[in-house]
Amino acid sequence: MVATTVPPPRQRSRLRKHAVPYLHLAPALLAVVLTTVYPLVSALITSFRHWRLNETREAGEFVGLEQYQRVFTDDTFFNSALVTLQFTVISVVLSVGLGLAIALILNNRTRLSALTKALLILPFAVAPALKGFSWRFMLNPDTGVYDQLLDTVLPFADDINWLGDPFWALMVIALTEVWGWAPLIALMLLGGLNSISPEVREAATIDGANAWQRFWRVTFPLLRPLLLIVIFLKAVFSVKIFDQVVTTTGGGPGRATESLNFFAYSQGFTFLDIGYASAVSWVIVLVLGVLATLYLIAMAKQEAK
Amino acid sequence: MTDMAVKPAPAPSRSAPVPRPRRRPGGWAIVRAALRVLATLAILFFVLFPIFWMALTAFKPARDAFSTAVVFAPTVDNFAAVLGGASDLTGALVNSVLIAVATTIVSIPLALLAAYAFSRYRFPGHRGMLLAIVATQFIPGVAIALPFLTLFRSLGLIDTHLALVVVNLSLVVPYITWLLKGFVDGLPIEIEEAARLDGCGQVTLLWRVITPLAAPGIFVAAVFSFLLSWNEFLFPTFLARTDASTLPVALMTLVLPEGVAWGQMAAAGLLVMAPMLIMALLVRKHFAEGMTMGAVK
Structure with a gap:
């Protein structure tokens, strides 16, 4: 220096x-180069090599694109891609939808709203792994507090074994995400709502717009760039889902909740096939690369405003 | 810094809003205000209940762990079990603290220097590097953990604190560099110019002028760095399963063949959760900005 x-x-x-x-x-x-660029390059090289840890300590011979061909003919990979897609759509829709609802409800200056806004951040600070355990506990089909609550309100829910059913197991994992993200997204959107001047809405009211029209014609268009950013951000984090899969279902029932990250993990860690796992992880890198590009474009547009 | 003071809740104080003159304070307005209060209470329930329930379960005696009882004879048995007792997690707790502290201490100076450069200089590659820093957020954990798994195996570093601190840098350094850049941007440049005129060198400037001025930002960055390391699950799952395993991963040891030890899980969960809840309240104003790296203010 x-x-x-x-x-x-x-x-x-x-x-x-x-x-x-x-x-x-x-x-x-x-x-940053040592901890991100190096591993990315290393994984790319390994993805072209045969390397099973239970056979050799060192990486084996180069096999070209063989492992990528395997990725795209592997039913279990397609399963995890589909699971991840479903999960991403569900958790983005629920997180952003609920986040928007929370933001609109709390967009006022009462004391109760101020208190609620101050507490909104709490779920996000809970370790995702622990979120999984917490919801798994509350939705235990025999003793869980939410399960019992739901059974009272909705009689048909009595028969549902939340983590034993392929659809509901994925919903539960999505719910653990929504619990953390919806309030955070609400906070982000409240920031955006604050920047919309009340005069604009007053003017719309005077012009005879009702609440519904005011939302769709005034608030929503102004909020749209921000919503786009939030959607991409949530999508990226949803594609990366891993922690709660491990702590709620372990990928089950069957393979119903095996996300891409979890699939790569089990190939590398359980089956010790480092070469194949690296190829899978690079496919995930590429998927996220596309999302990241869209996110950065949305962000640049927002900045330019 | 925070208004954590819990106001005596819900009395419908909605009837006396400060700004915006109310048009028709008729029946509809009252109904709408009441609905809004109900909806807000529902939000509070959604946000707080899982936390409340875990805290409650942690203090329940074993026979009540599965009951939905709210009234019971509280006990600290579950804490005793996970702190030195039958399912001891003290080692993991110590690991969590050590790794989070070490990650924070290493990251802050690196990030502050980089943040200063990004904030005060324009140089070739400025925008590109800033974008690259944002982009690191999108790298999937497995693509980082797998190569380090094989590297650390050959170096004999698997299951060590050092291994986790190194990989945690990939999460923390880009993140807090961005955060600190925002803070340095907000510092008046005049102070630096005055210091330079007085013959202040670069190192003295950074240490004696920038660091104290950016102290609030450094605090926020430290909290985020601690929080990210503390909650991280994927890296220790790959790289440190036993000796250096952190608390979130060690929770898995409470999943027993005969079922999950929920009472102890709740107690351990409270240990994982409580410090982060406090930290989150301390820096809550910066979360929205932090998570989107400045895209959302």
């Missing part, structure tokens, strides 16, 4: 002046 005794910047050589920002960046850049 630069010593304390160097003369003020304008007397420094040009080269040195240009080097200054990079010198500041170097340590963080090194850390």
Whole structure:
């Protein structure tokens, strides 16, 4: 680093002046490159090699695209891709929908709303793994408190074994996500709602717009860029779902809740097929890459405003 | 910093809103206000009940663990069991603290330097690197954990604190760099200019001027860094299953062949959860901004 005794910047050589920002960046850049770029490249190389940990300690011969061909002919991979897609759609719709509802309900200045807003962040801070256990406990079909509550309100729910049913098991995992994300999304949207000036809505009211029209014609269009960002963000985190799959269902019943991340994990960790798992993880990287690009575009548009 | 003071809740104080003159304070307005209060209470229930229920279960005696009773003779048996007792998780608790603290201590200086550079200089690659930093958020954990699994195996670092601190940097450094950039952006540049005129060198400037000024930002960044490391599950699942395993992963040891030990799970869960709830309340104003890396203010 630069010593304390160097003369003020304008007397420094040009080269040195240009080097200054990079010198500041170097340590963080090194850390990020070592912990993200290195593993990504390493996984890419491994994805072209045969490597089963139970056979060899070191990576085996190059097999070209063989493992990617295997990915796209593997029914269990397609299953996990489908599970992940369903999960992503369910949790995005529920999180953003509920988040928007919460934001609209709390968009006022009463004390009760202020208190609620202050507490909204709490579920998000709970470790996702623990969220899984917590909801698994509350939805235990014999003793869970939510299960009993639901059975009283909805008699047909009595027969549902939440984690034993393929559809409901996925819904429960989605619910653990919604619990954390809907309130967080509400907070983000409340920020957006605050920036909409009350005069705009007043004007619409004076022009005779009812509440429904005011929402769809005034609030919603102004909120749309923000909603887009929130949807992509939630989608990205949903595609990455892993923790709660492990702590609620372990991928079951059958393979009904095996997400992509969980599938890659079981290939690598349970079946010790590092080569194949690396190929799967790169397919996930590419899927997320597309989503990330859309997100960054949405973000740039928002910034440009 | 926070208004955690719990107001005596719901009395329909809605009838006296401060701004916006009310048009017709007729019957409909009252019904709507009442509905709004009900909906708000439902939100509070949705948000708080799982937390409340876990805290309650943690103090229940074994025979009540599965009951929906709210009244019972509270006991600390479950805490005794997970802190030195039958299903001891003390080791994992210590690991969690050590790893989160170490990750934070390593990340903050790196991130602050980078944040300063991003905030104060324009240089070739500025925008590209900032975007790259946002993009790291989208890398799936398995793509990072798998290569490190084989690397750490060959280095004999599997199941060590060091292994987890290293991989945690991939989560934490980009995140808090972005967070701190926002804070440094907000610092008046005049102070720095004055310091430079007084002959203050770069290192002194960063340490004596920027660091104290950015202290509130550094606090927020430290809290986020601690929180991210503490709650991380995928990395320790791959890289540290026993000796260096952290609390969220160690919860799995309470899943026994005969079923989950729910009482102990709740007690351990409260240990995982409580510090994070407090931290979240401390920095709650920065969550929306933090999670979207500034896209949402």
